[in-house]
Amino acid sequence: MKAHLTRDPYLVKSVVHVLTIMNAFQTPGDLLRLRDVVERTGLGKCTCFRLLYTLQICGFAEKADQNRYRLLLDKKSREWSTYPTLDAKGSVGA
16 A cells, blocks of 8 residues: 555555455456465465455355356446445445
């Protein structure tokens, strides 16, 4: 994380971490192991796992097989392949 970002009192570090993970997926359909995400982001293994799990539960990523994840966003077109919604309590809706 850039130095000026670490001193910003309004910055939500968890959001920065999620975006860092999303940027680790370099091409649409890119399949990454947890180990790959850790290497590409420099974040801890537990942090990457928890955030990937959260992205998966919220419908922004999927676990393609036992060990690999796929982001459900085509970053070039900025379109989601699914349209997850969260209610006020953070539960995933249709």
